Amino acid sequence: MHRARRRFLAGLALAALGPVAARAQSSRQIVDGAGRKVAIPARVERVYAAGPPASVLAFAVAPDKLIGWTSHFRDYERPFVAPKYADLPALGRLTGRGNTANVEVVIAARPDLVFDYGAITPTYVSLADRVQAQTGIPYVLLDGDFDRMAESLGAFGRIVGEDAAGEALARYAHELIADVSLRVARIPAAQRPRVYYGRGPRGLDTGLAGSINMESIEQVGAVNVAAELGKGGLVQVSVEQVLRWNPDVIVTIDPNFFASVRRDPLWRELAAVKSGRVHLAPNAPFGWIDFPPSVNRLIGLRWLCRLLYPETFPEDLRPVVRDFYSRMYHQAPTETQLDALLVSVRPQQA
Amino acid sequence: MRGRTAAAAAGALVALGAALFAAFAVGRFPVSAGDLVTLMWSKLTGAPHGLPATVETVVFGVRGPRVLAAVAVGAALAAAGAAYQSLFRNPLVSPDILGVSSGAAVGAVLGIFLSLNVLAIQGLAFAFGLGAVALVYVTATAVRGHDPLLVLVLAGVVVGALLGAIVALLKYLADPYNQLPAITFWLLGSLAGTNRDDFVSAAPLMLAALVPLWLLRWRINLLSLGDEEAKALGVETTRTRIAVIACATLMTAAAVSISGVVGWIGLLIPHFARLLVGPDFGRLLPTAVILGAAFLLAVDTLARTVARIEIPLGVLTAFVGTPLFLWQLAAARRSWQ
Numbered sequence: 001m002h003r004a005r006r007r008f009l010a011g012l013a014l015a016a017l018g019p020v021a022a023r024a025q026s027s028r029q030i031v032d033g034a035g036r037k038v039a040i041p042a043r044v045e046r047v048y049a050a051g052p053p054a055s056v057l058a059f060a061v062a063p064d065k066l067i068g069w070t071s072h073f074r075d076y077e078r079p080f081v082a083p084k085y086a087d088l089p090a091l092g093r094l095t096g097r098g099n100t101a102n103v104e105v106v107i108a109a110r111p112d113l114v115f116d117y118g119a120i121t122p123t124y125v126s127l128a129d130r131v132q133a134q135t136g137i138p139y140v141l142l143d144g145d146f147d148r149m150a151e152s153l154g155a156f157g158r159i160v161g162e163d164a165a166g167e168a169l170a171r172y173a174h175e176l177i178a179d180v181s182l183r184v185a186r187i188p189a190a191q192r193p194r195v196y197y198g199r200g201p202r203g204l205d206t207g208l209a210g211s212i213n214m215e216s217i218e219q220v221g222a223v224n225v226a227a228e229l230g231k232g233g234l235v236q237v238s239v240e241q242v243l244r245w246n247p248d249v250i251v252t253i254d255p256n257f258f259a260s261v262r263r264d265p266l267w268r269e270l271a272a273v274k275s276g277r278v279h280l281a282p283n284a285p286f287g288w289i290d291f292p293p294s295v296n297r298l299i300g301l302r303w304l305c306r307l308l309y310p311e312t313f314p315e316d317l318r319p320v321v322r323d324f325y326s327r328m329y330h331q332a333p334t335e336t337q338l339d340a341l342l343v344s345v346r347p348q349q350a
Numbered sequence: 351m352r353g354r355t356a357a358a359a360a361g362a363l364v365a366l367g368a369a370l371f372a373a374f375a376v377g378r379f380p381v382s383a384g385d386l387v388t389l390m391w392s393k394l395t396g397a398p399h400g401l402p403a404t405v406e407t408v409v410f411g412v413r414g415p416r417v418l419a420a421v422a423v424g425a426a427l428a429a430a431g432a433a434y435q436s437l438f439r440n441p442l443v444s445p446d447i448l449g450v451s452s453g454a455a456v457g458a459v460l461g462i463f464l465s466l467n468v469l470a471i472q473g474l475a476f477a478f479g480l481g482a483v484a485l486v487y488v489t490a491t492a493v494r495g496h497d498p499l500l501v502l503v504l505a506g507v508v509v510g511a512l513l514g515a516i517v518a519l520l521k522y523l524a525d526p527y528n529q530l531p532a533i534t535f536w537l538l539g540s541l542a543g544t545n546r547d548d549f550v551s552a553a554p555l556m557l558a559a560l561v562p563l564w565l566l567r568w569r570i571n572l573l574s575l576g577d578e579e580a581k582a583l584g585v586e587t588t589r590t591r592i593a594v595i596a597c598a599t600l601m602t603a604a605a606v607s608i609s610g611v612v613g614w615i616g617l618l619i620p621h622f623a624r625l626l627v628g629p630d631f632g633r634l635l636p637t638a639v640i641l642g643a644a645f646l647l648a649v650d651t652l653a654r655t656v657a658r659i660e661i662p663l664g665v666l667t668a669f670v671g672t673p674l675f676l677w678q679l680a681a682a683r684r685s686w687q
Contacts, residue, residue, distance in 0.1 A: 052527070071525075093526075200532040201468045202543035204660075228658075234531045235659040238542045239412045241378040243404060253528070256467040266411045266545060269404045291527040 030159055033142040033152065034120045036128065040138045041112050044160040048111035048137075050094040050101075052292035053144055057117050059085065060169055060295055060328040061153060062162045067091070067109050070101075073285065080285035082331045094131065107135055113160070117152065117294060118144035119212075146215045149295060150174040172327060173298055177219070180301050183312050184221040193308050195222040196247035196272070197289070203250075203257035203267075204239065208232035213290040216297050217251065220304045239266050246271050249308060250278040253289055279307055282341040285329060299324045306345055317342055358626040362640035366421075369647040373417045376655050379408045411545070419544040419552070419608060420650040421643040424615055426556040426605040428642020430598035431616030432623060432634050433563055436574045437594050438499055445602040445616035448506040448595065452513035453482025454606040455537060459520045462532045468543070471536075472551075472607045479603030485509055487595065498577070498591075538662030539610035541650050548608045555604040559597040560639070566593060567632040574629070612663045614671035615642055621678055 026042040047065045049055040058066050068091035078086050091109055092101030094116070106114070114131060116124065120143050132139040140159060142152040150173040157166010195217050199205040207213035209227035213234060217224055225245040226237065243266075250272045252258050258280040261267045272278055281289045281300065288300030302320050305313040318338050326332045333341065375383060385401055389409050392399035399406070430445035438447070446452065457478025461471030490498065490505040517537070524530045563570075569590045572580045580587050606612070623638040646663075649670055653661045 199528075200535065201462065201466075201471060204543050205531055205535060208659075230658075236535050236540060236542055236662070237658075238378060238654050238660055240408055240654070241658070243408055243412065244379040246404075256465065260467065264545070266407060269407045287527075291525075293527070 030140070032140045033148075033155065034125045034128070036125065036141065038132070038138045038140055040140070040159065044112045046109070046111045046113070047160060048091065048094075048106055048109060048114050050114055050116040050139075051118060052093065053294035054115050054117040054142075056286050056292060056294035056296050056328075057142075057153065057156060058115055058160075061156050061166045062160045063330055065160055065162070067111055077283075077285040080325070080331065080333060080337065081329060085330070103131070103135060107137070111137055113137065114139040115142070115156070115159075116140070117142045117156075120144075144293060146219055146297070149298070150177070153295065169295075169327060173295065176298055176301065180220060180305055184305070184309070187221065187309055187312055191309075192221055192223055193248040193277075194225050194245070195249045195251055195308070196225045196242060196245060198242075198250055198252045198257055198261075199234070199254060200236075201254060201256050203252055203254060203261060204242075205234055205236055207234055207290075212293050215293070216289050216300050216304060220301055220308060222249070222304070222308055242267075243269060248272055248275075248277060251281060251289065251304070252278070253281045253283060253287060253291065255280060277307075279344045282344075284337075284341070295328060298328075303342075303345070317345055358637060359640070362626075362637055362644065366640050366644040366647070369644045369651070370417065370421070373420070373647050373651045374409070374413060376651060377408065377413055378654065378658070379405075379412075381405055381409060415546045415549045416541050416544045416650070416654075417647065419541050419549045420647040422549065422553050422556055423541070423605040423609045423612065424619075424646025425639040425643040426560070426601035427612065427615040427646070428619035428623070428638040429560055429563060429635060430602045430605075431642075432620040432631070432638040433570065433594050433598045434616070435620050436570050436629070436631050436634070437591060437598075438503065439574055439576065440503075441621065442617075443503075444613070445598060446510070446613075447503060448486045448599065449482040449510045449513060450479045450599050450602045451606055451611050451613075452510045452517070453485075454479035454603055455611055456482070456513050456516050456520075458536050458607070458610070459517050459524075459533050462529055462536060463520050463524055465529070469547075472548070475607040476603050479606060480599060482509060482513060483595065483599040483603075487592075498588075535662065536610045537664070539612040539664035539667075540653070540660060540662055541609055542654070542660045544608060552604040552608045556601045559600040559604075562593060563597045564635060566590060567635060570594060570631045574631070609663065612646070612667055614667040614675075615646055618671050618675050618678075619645055621675070625678065 027039045028042055029037055029039050032038055045065060046067045047058050047062065048067055049058045049070065052070050055066065055069050063085055066088065068089040070091065070093035072090045073081065073086050091105060094101040094106065094114065114137050116128065118124065120141060124141060128139040128141050142155055144152070150170040153173055154166045154170035157163050157170070197206050197214060197217055199213070206226045207224070208229055208231055209224060210231045211233045214224050225247045229235070248271060250261065250270070258278065261278055262273060267273050281287060281303070286292065286294070286296035288303055289297065299321060302313070302317060306317050321338060321341060322332045375386060385405060386409065388399050389401065389406060391397065393410070427445055434443045434445060434447060435441055454475040457474035457476070458471050461474040466474070486502065486505045486509045489509065490502040493501050521530060521533055524533055569585050572583050572585045573587060573590055577587050619642040620634070620638050623634050623641055627633040627637045649666050650663060653663055653666050
């Protein structure tokens with residue numbers, strides 16, 4: 001208690017000195033993803049990630065500069081991340097939907113930089129400006145658009161002085177996306193499966209065309225059955241509507257829905273359920289489809305391709321996943337962990 | 351007066367019948383009227399219908415339970431509202447006045463927060479709904495020396511505010527990408543995922559609560575004269591009040607646990623029923639039940655057909671209910687005076 005208080009007071013004192021310290025240290029100016037000019041320290045050692053997507057990207061590029069997560073790892077996520085990283089404190093999120101961080105806690109953690117990664121809208125830009133003005137800590141935004149993922153990885157590397165790591169991951173991301181696009185482009189439209197993405201405990205929440213939740217599924221050229229309802233975000237649909245769509249494949253992130261869908265007499269009518277093409281996306285340490293919407297979604301692309309187009313993507317996913325986890329999360333999964341992650345890729349009984 | 355009551359009851363039944371037919375006939379999955387009749391016929395006679403299995407699933411697996419659930423939930427909320435309005439002698443009272451909806455919301459949100467399955471979420475909603483009202487009642491009886499009804503309502507408001515804060519806290523702590531949308535959808539109310547089990551588990555509870563309310567109709571009439579008068583006429587006011595609260599709570603909790611929070615019905619429908627048949631609870635209760643069932647069925651049918659996505663029930667009942675309520679308020683001055 002005492003120590004925490006001392007550290008907090010020290011943090012406040014440092015914050016008060018912040019502008020002086022910043023002037024003493026040499027700084028450089030960068031232009032962030034929103035086109036904002038931000039003066040950052042020449043050497044960035046401590047990065048506070050303002051939301052879960054930013055945490056994942058920062059962890060991938062510069063794990064030793066990340067000073068904390070936005071929330072604690074859950075028990076099933078923790079084993080996938082080395083203890084020295086998994087044990088970093090939970091500082092709360094400063095942005096995104098809901099704001100749990102205390103600005104004083106953020107200041108007390110003495111970051112050189114606050115970093116957010118996601119949609120660039122006037123809301124987030126003004127929030128960044130406010131927090132930066134209030135705390136004196138430079139606040140950098142990068143564009144979370146799927147197509148600019150490689151670009152953002154490289155940009156973050158340059159900002160925090162990990163140019164080589166950022167560049168390597170940017171190249172990796174670029175190649176993975178390019179390879180997927182190239183191979184998918186050869187698949188005729190008639191062979192593209194119609195996919196229903198079911199979220200929520202009943203599996204009746206889904207994403208409309210262009211929603212951030214559906215980016216991965218759209219990226220691999222599959223047809224989102226809900227796209228005919230229009231553009232937008234997450235919505236609720238009825239079982240009747242799903243029966244009418246009769247999708248070829250169902251992808252979900254909800255284990256409860258996944259467990260019930262094959263037993264439920266209503267869902268059993270669906271072609272996807274009859275042919276055993278219902279897939280639960282892995283979610284450790286970060287989700288493979290849409291959650292959080294960050295670089296973790298890259299491996300989901302390969303997973304989806306393997307499930308949707310087994311002929312075009314015949315290769316074993318184990319080395320691909322091992323490689324991805326080593327690069328992005330700095331720890332290769334064990335064989336048991338790989339088995340658990342890839343359980344849906346093995347042939348299942350219908 | 352008798353003729354008027356009979357006409358009102360007949361009108362209400364016709365409204366319910368029309369809503370039922372419309373509900374079975376429409377939906378996102380195209381089922382022609384001919385196929386519908388064939389299916390119904392085959393269900394009655396056991397003759398083979400020769401239609402695809404999916405059509406049968408849609409009609410009897412998806413639409414059927416949903417239509418029945420809408421009828422049951424609407425009836426239960428309206429009955430509970432009618433009972434409370436008579437008991438509290440106040441037209442602004444709705445079934446959630448003693449915290450049952452807020453309690454159920456805490457239970458369901460907690461279930462989603464802990465990533466439980468649907469059955470457990472519904473169970474928690476039901477249990478917390480009952481628990482909240484029990485807490486309100488115990489709190490109110492602990493406070494002595496005031497008007498018992500006033501204290502009860504006050505305790506309900508206070509506990510409701512606390513439960514609302516707990517829901518807000520859980521939403522705040524919930525994972526924003528995964529759980530928050532599910533919580534928001536639940537709090538808006540929907541019958542989108544209703545299946546046979548939901549109906550089968552909730553309907554007996556509602557019925558078990560409806561029957562005692564009906565049997566108590568004379569005492570409820572006397573209670574609505576006021577405590578002193580009811581006591582003078584030989585009614586055990588405390589015991590009757592507990593019975594009415596228990597019944598209304600049980601049906602509301604059962605309803606809300608399968609539908610999520612659906613407002614307005616418990617407030618609006620008893621008013622309409624009173625306008626039609628007057629304040630006598632013996633006529634008010636059945637009229638409210640039929641009107642409530644028809645209203646929610648109609649609204650739920652709109653919710654699943656107007657747009658291609660589901661429209662949350664809580665949103666639609668308010669959109670439809672508010673103008674109706676205001677109109678009724680302006681048009682009718684006699685129901686309470």
